[in-house]
Amino acid sequence: MKITVRVWRQANPSAEGKMVAYDLDHVSEHMSFLEMLDVLNERLTLEGEEPIAFDSDCREGICGMCGLVINGLAHGPERTTTCQLHMRSFKDGDVIDIEPWRSSSFPVVKDLVVDRGAFDRIIAAGGYISAPTGSAPEANNLPVPKADADHAFEAATCIGCGACVAACPNGSAMLFTAAKITHLGLLPQGQPERTSRVIGMVEQHDAEGFGNCTNIGECTAACPKGIPLDTISRLNRDLLGALAKGKA
Numbered sequence: 001m002k003i004t005v006r007v008w009r010q011a012n013p014s015a016e017g018k019m020v021a022y023d024l025d026h027v028s029e030h031m032s033f034l035e036m037l038d039v040l041n042e043r044l045t046l047e048g049e050e051p052i053a054f055d056s057d058c059r060e061g062i063c064g065m066c067g068l069v070i071n072g073l074a075h076g077p078e079r080t081t082t083c084q085l086h087m088r089s090f091k092d093g094d095v096i097d098i099e100p101w102r103s104s105s106f107p108v109v110k111d112l113v114v115d116r117g118a119f120d121r122i123i124a125a126g127g128y129i130s131a132p133t134g135s136a137p138e139a140n141n142l143p144v145p146k147a148d149a150d151h152a153f154e155a156a157t158c159i160g161c162g163a164c165v166a167a168c169p170n171g172s173a174m175l176f177t178a179a180k181i182t183h184l185g186l187l188p189q190g191q192p193e194r195t196s197r198v199i200g201m202v203e204q205h206d207a208e209g210f211g212n213c214t215n216i217g218e219c220t221a222a223c224p225k226g227i228p229l230d231t232i233s234r235l236n237r238d239l240l241g242a243l244a245k246g247k248a
């Protein structure tokens with residue numbers, strides 16, 4: 001099929017960016033979205049033009065590196081990661097707008113690449129445990145209720161892609177932060193830092209300039225892993241409990 005892509009081109013963080021249109025022929029519906037960009041980049045390289053910078057790593061929906069706003073939607077029209085999106089989701093003659101995540105806390109590095117270091121700093125502020133690791137302990141020594149294990153696992157599937165931020169009108173990273181807090185806070189190994197974790201991570205979230213959650217729900221609709229909105233309620237309960245402990 002023939003398509004036109006309009007891509008955000010920005011040479012560096014301080015340069016002005018603009019949308020640039022490219023026509024593509026012979027796009028196979030079986031190509032992934034990133035393969036379509038690979039083909040365009042090969043053409044640009046052969047023509048002596050600067051290829052389009054974009055991030056990817058696993059291309060299997062696991063690492064969270066890829067992330068593009070496609071026709072105004074974080075990760076595009078399907079509920080999946082950009083790397084798992086295929087051209088069969090589009091049709092002949094389509095014009096597709098491709099932009100980086102739009103958040104002042106994720107500054108553009110070049111073209112479609114943004115700096116998501118803010119997420120790393122939120123993790124560093126509390127997304128860890130101090131329990132000694134080593135060989136796997138006997139599972140029956142430390143029973144975890146099935147419901148807690150399931151919720152912890154669900155939260156642990158967050159890949160840190162940032163689509164929740166890109167989709168949120170407030171630019172909030174609460175779904176990401178809540179997923180990390182829930183993942184560790186529901187398990188016995190996560191209890192020693194439970195109070196300091198939630199306070200430290202929420203403080204860092206705010207210091208990075210992310211907005212507040214007002215329960216709009218765009219984050220969970222865009223999340224490729226389906227992290228539910230009530231994960232944020234769990235964060236709020238943990239935060240209130242931690243703050244109350246601090247005052248006691």
Ligand code: SF4
Nearest residue numbers: 158159161162164223
């Ligand atoms: S909560 Fe979902 S959208 Fe947000 S970073 Fe995690 S996986 Fe990505």
Ligand code: FES
Nearest residue numbers: 057059063064083
């Ligand atoms: S490249 Fe790893 S999730 Fe898309």
